[in-house]
Structures are given as structure tokens and as C-alpha cells.
Amino acid sequence: MGQHFLLSAKARSISVRDIARLGEEESYALFRSIRFSENDGAPYCPHCGIDAVYEYRARRLFKCQGCEKQFSVTSGTVFRSRKMSYADIMLAVVLFVNGVNGNAALRLSRDLGCSYKTAFVLSKKLSRAMAAMQAETILTGTVDIDGVYIGGSVRQENLVADRKSDGRKKFNTKRRSIVTARERRPGGRSRSWVVATEGAADPYIKKVVSAAAHVVTDEAPAYSRYFLHYEEHSTVNHSVGLVIDGVHTNLVEAQHSRIRRAERGVYLRISGNHAQRFADELSWRDDFRRLDNGQQFRMVMSRALILKPDAELTGYWQTRPERLREIGRRRALRALTLKRRGRPSAPISTYSAPANQ
Template sequence: MARHFLLSAKARTLSLAAILRMTDDQAHAAFVAIRWADNGGEAFCPRCECTAVYTYAARRIWKCKACNHQFSVTSGTIFASRKLPIRDLLAAIAIFVNAAKGLSALQLGRDLDVQYKTAFVLAHKLREAIGAGQASAMLSGHVEVDGAYFGGSVRQENRKEDRKDRRLAQNQTGKRQVVVVMRERGGRTLPFVFRAEADAIPTIRDRVATGTTIYADEAASWDALHARFETKRINHSIAFSDDGACTNQAESYFSRLRRAEWGQHHHISGKYLGAYAGEMAWREDTRRQANGVLHQLAAAALGHGVSRVWAGYWQRGRA
């Protein structure tokens, strides 16, 4: 019997041990090669894009000959103003990539021997870089659509006679949100957060190309899709799949997101639900790839500008 790809040696193209054995110079060289891969690994000015730069011998920085701008390998990226060594950043990305169902900030902080706050912000910076790659994606072909609700639950009463039906709106906190996912069969996964499933219809129309076949369940929220798309529905109370009509790939995504919430994070704040949803979409899209996708994530992070959300997050009085 053939071995599953993820169990084979070909799936292990990234070694955390190898990263931790790197010297500072080797880690820096790896970052340089990733950031300026389109220039053969040679640094160029991030401000004016001039390729003529001076290299400083005493410090790992460059100076542009055209505009005199001094920059480092992390200048103008999501890692700007870093305090962690570059080797630790590489190790953090490797640990993040290898976590199949997400990674808690507490665990990342323990692995890197840094404060919880440092690990929390670092993980969210990586999620922001992932989300930037999903911002303008369009889906086509065969797309599955489904929604799942998160948050808004209240603690049950001790005695059975005092307990309430938490499925009813009057017995919820009002913070309940729905993650609606659009998943292209054999392609990309795009999640969005709304107050109700019906609110997702305009976004689906914007992100799914005309002529696409959409697969959805029997929820009334998706009735409006028939006006624009060929829509095939599946009644889950009767069957999970019927003549090709199913939402199994969308359910697979929600399975990973639920397990990340229950097993790793235990609680996901509604404010950042979209960031976690985007992370799980990226994990689903790369689930069949070797763990060398570290380079893909590192490139996304180094290609992303300075975060306006997470730069100085704790200095703004967050608690």
C-alpha cells in the first residue's frame, strides 16, 4: 500500500533543528535570499528600488546610492523594528507552519522563550501576511459555500431546570458571528465573517466569477444565489452527497477551524475571528504541500508592509 504523501520524506523539506543550528549570518543570508528572490538574492532599495547599494561591513544594513536611504533586511516589512534575532523569526515561522491545526501564542512563547505578548503579536503578524494574499482572490469553476457560527454562547446554569436553549437569539450574548467560506474545488479557500449568512451574498457575487457552479446546503440564506449562478443544493438531513452536490470541502475547512478553536486557542475573540479564519484557509490550501511552505510564508511576511494594526499593539493600552 502506498504511503500517504505527508508521511513520506518528501513532505519534510523543512527542519526546525537545521534552523536552530544556523549561525546569525546564515539566518540573515536566508532572509536576504527570500526577501529579494526576484533579484537573485541581491539587496535593492525598498524606497526607490535602485539596485546600486553600499554594503556596511560593521552592521547588516545597506545604503542606497541613489536616495541615500539606509535599510536592513526587515526594513519596511511586517518585521520592521524587530527585537528578536532573525534566526528566532525563522524558527517562529517554522513552528507556525508545522502546526497542522494552528498554534497558540502561549505555546509559541514557550518554544521561543519570549513573553506571551511577544508571541501573540508575532503570530498575528503572520496571520496578517497570510490574509493579504487572500484579499483580492477570485474563485471560479466549482465553488462550495457554507457557513458556521462562532461565539455568543452563555454559560449554562448549574441546575437542569434553570437551563436555557442557547440556540435561541434571546439566550445569547449578541456577539455571535458567522464565518462564511467559499472553497474552490481543487483551488483556493476564502473565508469572511458576517453577522448572518444572508449578509454574505454581495461578497459571494463579488468574489465568484460569473459562470461558476456553486454548491450549497438547503439553508434559505443561499436561495438568492440561484439568480446569478448555477446552484446545486444538498439537504444534509437526507444525504451528505448526492450526484456531485455536496459541501464536503467546506465542511473540511470548518473541521480544521473548530479544532483550532477547541484544541489550541480555546477562545477566539470576535474581533480577530477573521484572522484565524484566514489562517485556517491557508492551512487547508497548503495541506498537501511539503512543510517547506515556510519560504512561502516568509516571503509573504517580508513582502508585506509595516503592520498598522500590530505595530506597537501593546503600547496602545491593550490588555
């Protein structure tokens, strides 16, 4: 029997010990090399793009000779206005990617010796970097599609006499469905959406999955008309068996089992406000689970250092500025208008990479 990749030495190319032993100067040098990797580590101005810059001797600060603006290695990134040291940020990224089924903010706060609020916002910023990589994916070939519900059901009373109705048929108001589309090939990619029901994911699936794909689903009514949109559509009746005449959705079912393990064993609870962030994070972890953790670390760091700051996470634990509150009100009004017109609104939380990527 072959050894699982995660148990092999190839899966370990970087360790927490390696990063923890780095001093602040070494961590800054590595941080800088990743931030300006497109220019071989040489700094360039994030405002005008030229590399005619000089560095201050007394501070880790640069000044552009063209636009005369000052900037640092974290200016214009998700780590803007940081208070953590460069060593702690890099240590947090290693700890975050090392969690195969996720890494809870409470554990991250204990490992880093910081507050839970700091660890929570930092983990959500890293999840956004993962989501930006997932947002670029268009699925082709054979694609498995299925949904899984998160949030759980109302637990019924222990005594039969106390049960007013069957508790298995009642669900709480925070129940959500994660619908996943996954390519069936070595190194295949996946996309996940958090919606109220499986049928609500239909417009997102049709936008991401190529019309020339071979789609495989179960016999849920939400997928009953996919044969009209895709080149080929196969279904499997799960009430009869998991595999019928070679047709199955086992790969996406395995991915959903890992989501279940993350929900029950790591995060314990997935908030509806951040469910899309969790879904994108777990989708990324599943797609790149056979890359060594050193590559995963560099991928997340590289993307986080080119993403613009997230308005939703700016001042998350403080009173938000009026400008950000106004953005939230406009989004809510637009979603309500689309709902009244019978048009689908945006997912619970969406992310997109900057236009210059």
C-alpha cells in the same frame, strides 16, 4: 490503503532542528536571500528601487547611492523595528507553519523563550502574510459555499428545575459566523469571511466567486437566490442526507471541521477582534496543506518581507500614537455611516497586498 501526505517523508523538507542549528550569520544570509530574491539575493533600495547600494562593514545596514537613504533587510516590512534575532524570527516562522491546525501564541512564546505579547504580535503578522495571499484568489469552476458558527452557545444548567429556558437557543454576543467558499478541484483555493450571519457574506461572495461558476450550497435562506446570479446553483437538503443525487458540500464541511478543531483544540478561544485573521490563516493552511513545510516556510517568509508594516499591530500593547487612534476613529465613523445608510461595511478585518505586487 494509501498513506496520508502529512505522514509521508515528502511533507518534511525542513525541520526546527535545521533552523535551530543555524548561527546568526547563516540565518541573516538566508533572510537576506529571501528578502532580495527578486534580484538574485543582491540588495536593492526599497525606497527608489535601484540596486546601486553599498553595505556598511560594522553594521548590517545598506545605503542607497541614488536617494542616499539607509535601510536594512527588514526596512519597510512587517518585521520593521524588530528586537528578535534573525535566527529567532526564522525559527518562529517554521514553528508557525508546522502547526497543521494552527499554532497558539502561548505555545510559540514557550518554544521561543519570549513573552506572550511578542509571540502574539508576531503570529498575527504571519497571519497577515497568509491573508495577503488569500486576498488575491478568484474562485471559479464548481464552488462549495457554507457557514459555520464560532463562539459557542450559552451552556444550560445541569438541573432541569434550574433551566429558565432552553440554553441551546441562546447564544452569547461574541458569536460569529465564518462563511467559506471553496473550489472543488485538486489544489483548489478557498476564501473565508467573518460576518454576523451567513446572509451578511453575500456581497463578499459575489465579489470573489466568478459569475460563471457552479455554486453548491445547502438550502439556507441566505443562498436561496443564487440561481439568479450564477450560471448554475445546486442545493442539498441536509435534513435528508449529506449527499443527494451526487450533490454535496463535503469539502467545505471538512474545512469547517478543521476550523472547529483549531478553535477547540489549539486556540481555545477566537477573539472577535481577530476572527478574520484566524479565518484567513486557517483558509491558507487548508489550501496549502499538501505542500511540504519547506515550501510553506518560504511562501510565508517571502510575502512577509514584501508587505508594508501593519498599522493595527504597531504599538499594539503600548499606548498607540494619536495618528493611529485617529485612523481607528475614522474607520468606526465610516462604518457607522454606511450602517445608517443601509450599505454593507467592510469585513471585521481585511487585508490587501501592496499595489506594486
